[in-house]
Amino acid sequence: MMLSTLQRIVESVNQAPEFNVALDTMVRNVKAALGTDVCSVYLADHEQREFVLMATDGLNLVEGERVVLEFGEGLISLAAEREEPLNIADASTHPNFKLVEGLAEEPYRAMLVAPIIHQRQVLGVLAVQQKLARAFSSNEESFLVTLAAQLAAVVAHAEAKDLVSDQRSPWLRNLRAVAGAPGVAIGHAFIGKPLASLSAVVPRRTEQPMQEKHKFRKAVLKTRQDLRALAAQVAEYVAEDTLAIFDVYQGLLDAASLGNAVENKIKEGWQAQTAVKLVVDDFVSQFEDLDDSYLRERAVDVRDLGQRVLAHLQDSGNVTMEVPDQSILVAEEVTASMLASIPRHRLQGLVSLRGSPNSHAAIMARSMGVPAVFAVEDVPLNYLEDQYLIVDGYSGDVFINPPAQVLKEYQELLLDELELANLVDSNKNLAAETSDGIRVELQVNAGLNVDHNEGRGAHNGIGLYRTEIPFMMRERFPTETEQFELYREVFKNYRGQPVVMRTLDVGGDKPLPYFPIKEDNPFLGWRGIRMTLDHPEIFLVQVRAMLRANVGFDTLKILLPMITSVDEVDDATRLISQAYFEVRSELQQNGEEASLQRPQLGVMIEVPAILYQLDSIAQRVDFFSVGTNDLTQYLLAVDRNNPRVARLYEAYHPALLTVLQDIVASCNRLGKPVSVCGELAGDPGGALLLLAMGYRSLSMSGHNIDKIRWIVRQVEAPMLQVLLNQALTAKHPDEVRKVVSMKLESLGLGGFIRAGK
Numbered sequence: 016m017m018l019s020t021l022q023r024i025v026e027s028v029n030q031a032p033e034f035n036v037a038l039d040t041m042v043r044n045v046k047a048a049l050g051t052d053v054c055s056v057y058l059a060d061h062e063q064r065e066f067v068l069m070a071t072d073g074l075n076l077v078e079g080e081r082v083v084l085e086f087g088e089g090l091i092s093l094a095a096e097r098e099e100p101l102n103i104a105d106a107s108t109h110p111n112f113k114l115v116e117g118l119a120e121e122p123y124r125a126m127l128v129a130p131i132i133h134q135r136q137v138l139g140v141l142a143v144q145q146k147l148a149r150a151f152s153s154n155e156e157s158f159l160v161t162l163a164a165q166l167a168a169v170v171a172h173a174e175a176k177d178l179v180s181d182q183r184s185p186w187l188r189n190l191r192a193v194a195g196a197p198g199v200a201i202g203h204a205f206i207g208k209p210l211a212s213l214s215a216v217v218p219r220r221t222e223q224p225m226q227e228k229h230k231f232r233k234a235v236l237k238t239r240q241d242l243r244a245l246a247a248q249v250a251e252y253v254a255e256d257t258l259a260i261f262d263v264y265q266g267l268l269d270a271a272s273l274g275n276a277v278e279n280k281i282k283e284g285w286q287a288q289t290a291v292k293l294v295v296d297d298f299v300s301q302f303e304d305l306d307d308s309y310l311r312e313r314a315v316d317v318r319d320l321g322q323r324v325l326a327h328l329q330d331s332g333n334v335t336m337e338v339p340d341q342s343i344l345v346a347e348e349v350t351a352s353m354l355a356s357i358p359r360h361r362l363q364g365l366v367s368l369r370g371s372p373n374s375h376a377a378i379m380a381r382s383m384g385v386p387a388v389f390a391v392e393d394v395p396l397n398y399l400e401d402q403y404l405i406v407d408g409y410s411g412d413v414f415i416n417p418p419a420q421v422l423k424e425y426q427e428l429l430l431d432e433l434e435l436a437n438l439v440d441s442n443k444n445l446a447a448e449t450s451d452g453i454r455v456e457l458q459v460n461a462g463l464n465v466d467h468n469e470g471r472g473a474h475n476g477i478g479l480y481r482t483e484i485p486f487m488m489r490e491r492f493p494t495e496t497e498q499f500e501l502y503r504e505v506f507k508n509y510r511g512q513p514v515v516m517r518t519l520d521v522g523g524d525k526p527l528p529y530f531p532i533k534e535d536n537p538f539l540g541w542r543g544i545r546m547t548l549d550h551p552e553i554f555l556v557q558v559r560a561m562l563r564a565n566v567g568f569d570t571l572k573i574l575l576p577m578i579t580s581v582d583e584v585d586d587a588t589r590l591i592s593q594a595y596f597e598v599r600s601e602l603q604q605n606g607e608e609a610s611l612q613r614p615q616l617g618v619m620i621e622v623p624a625i626l627y628q629l630d631s632i633a634q635r636v637d638f639f640s641v642g643t644n645d646l647t648q649y650l651l652a653v654d655r656n657n658p659r660v661a662r663l664y665e666a667y668h669p670a671l672l673t674v675l676q677d678i679v680a681s682c683n684r685l686g687k688p689v690s691v692c693g694e695l696a697g698d699p700g701g702a703l704l705l706l707a708m709g710y711r712s713l714s715m716s717g718h719n720i721d722k723i724r725w726i727v728r729q730v731e732a733p734m735l736q737v738l739l740n741q742a743l744t745a746k747h748p749d750e751v752r753k754v755v756s757m758k759l760e761s762l763g764l765g766g767f768i769r770a771g772k
């Protein structure tokens with residue numbers, strides 16, 4: 016672990032656009048890797064004869080204050096003087112211990128210090144501290160020593176370029192967040208506040224429930240109007256599937272969701288405002304308790320909606336935010352509706368102190384092309400007020416009042432991006448075809464509620480329609496009619512293009528709120544086809560709805576998830592036949608049977624076992640679709656959602672690449688069409704590798720389509736072959752990544768790797 020962590024840290028330090036960023040990256044990563052409280056870099060200023068604190072993760076600095084230690088003071092100096100590491104379990108008892116001024120800190124007890132030495136000269140120290148006394152292991156010691164040695168080269172280089180001296184004093188504040196939408200934004204922070212605050216409502220009772228009910232209904236009506244207006248406002252610049260977010264909001268306002276519950280509370284004698292607060296708080300805490308990260312994020316939508324209704328109850332609902340040009344929206348929690356209420360051309364980027372990349376605001380930001388970061392490390396909102404910010408939506412970094420050097424780097428990056436975006440856009444109606452004429456079919460992954468026809472460039476229909484979300488957004492299984500209407504909408508919007516609908520794939524990380532499944536290993540449990548075959552009533556209703564909705568369109572293909580063995584295909588086929596004959600006889604009674612087509616059937620390749628049964632399965636189905644997300648997790652035995660093993664979840668793993676190549680070879684031999692619908696298909700490097708292996712059909716999220724089209728158009732077969740050979744002989748995912756990155760860089764597509772991270 017140490018070696019790869021080392022390499023990773025060294026790599027990210029080396030890639031930092033600017034010296035201070037490199038130091039920040041170093042301390043942050045070392046602190047995380049060693050699981051300690053503090054990591055800092057001090058550099059020696061030989062003229063002033065002092066050590067200056069240059070970067071820290073963990074010490075609380077007083078803003079604007081310079082933190083220095085004179086030569087000879089403290090353990091920092093001791094390590095530098097001795098030119099060897101110091102590993103002290105309880106520094107507070109050491110005679111050389113010195114509390115650093117300007118930090119107002121409790122003393123840290125455990126301390127590990129490694130001198131940064133370049134060509135025999137001590138440039139500074141890398142220091143790790145921990146509140147509790149502990150002995151660092153010899154491994155940890157050599158880890159720090161190794162990093163200090165690597166850092167020495169970086170510092171020496173910066174000193175040679177005279178970058179160090181002018182950056183010693185003003186403290187550069189660099190915040191960490193989670194990247195949510197790619198891109199770089201530069202601008203002034205604009206603080207967004209919700210229109211009304213649910214937490215500020217003091218519970219009050221009423222004697223006139225009828226009047227309160229009336230007020231509530233009026234507020235709901237106004238909120239519905241707002242939502243329609245917001246949807247219309249953003250419709251020009253977001254992909255239409257993203258607009259479905261507003262349908263979700265509207266749905267939540269329905270009687271079946273919030274509406275009835277609020278009215279019941281009013282009947283119990285609560286004022287409308289109080290009733291909204293009570294119901295919303297309750298819903299929010301239910302959502303927040305869920306394991307699924309997508310559903311947990313719906314708590315934000317419910318709260319946002321509640322605050323909109325509340326604002327109308329308080330007559331503050333119509334206040335509009337005056338947002339200056341070139342703004343970066345900063346809020347405690349950026350919501351989809353807050354984002355929609357700001358004119359796109361005013362907005363450079365967004366910073367949401369809370370929330371996650373799964374939030375609807377994040378989905379919208381990606382769709383609008385607004386660089387965004389979420390879950391910023393501990394910082395109060397007002398700290399960012401009036402500040403000039405850089406938001407790096409690739410790495411998750413936020414710079415506050417950045418120095419000229421950093422600003423310049425990012426401005427150049429912005430220009431590059433703009434150029435790239437123009438190129439991509441200018442190609443959006445061209446064929447996805449390599450320069451030597453290999454055609455690739457690009458399809459979209461859809462399923463976020465109702466999907467409208469994409470505002471994107473040309474594509475070949477839906478390669479994967481995930482049916483889980485409509486099942487998850489309800490309080491019970493949707494009826495056949497409800498499903499029929501939903502699917503019919505999809506066929507209508509994609510008229511004339513294939514629509515691959517996957518049967519329900521709940522379980523794993525997608526539980527249904529109304530159908531709890533308690534398992535120790537849900538990903539190895541009752542998931543996808545395993546569950547629906549045990550519940551033919553659910554499966555049959557879904558297939559019937561699909562078949563009926565397909566009448567007159569004939570574009571449906573059915574895809575089965577999580578297939579592990581041949582008999583599952585047989586069982587599913589039997590049920591599909593049953594549904595088909597049932598629907599046909601019903602239509603016959605209406606004199607319409609001639610219009611009922613039997614759809615093609617496909618199987619997802621995502622459980623490794625079926626790699627060895629492809630021949631038998633191929634005799635039973637019409638096509639295959641590779642789900643690289645699950646195939647990666649099941650082949651490598653790495654939970655796709657567990658942050659502890661996130662580093663091991665590697666779609667560039669050489670074993671996975673070999674498997675993917677075997678799959679396409681087998682499908683070609685068997686004469687069965689195969690496509691890839693996992694995330695790898697929308698990844699720039701991944702798409703190239705898949706293309707090189709022989710895949711000719713890729714399905715991806717709508718916002719990747721034009722980018723991948725552009726990349727496909729820049730390559731040709733012989734070069735892909737070379738790339739693939741190199742990738743397949745690599746021994747480590749990082750090696751594969753390097754090979755792929757170099758290829759993309761050499762094609763002038765380097766910007767996409769940044770974008771694809």
Ligand code: PEP
Nearest residue numbers: 621642643644645692693
């Ligand atoms: C996959 O597993 O790669 C896939 C496309 O399906 P999902 O992400 O919905 O499991």
Ligand code: MG
Nearest residue numbers: 621642644645
């Ligand atoms: Mg899957």
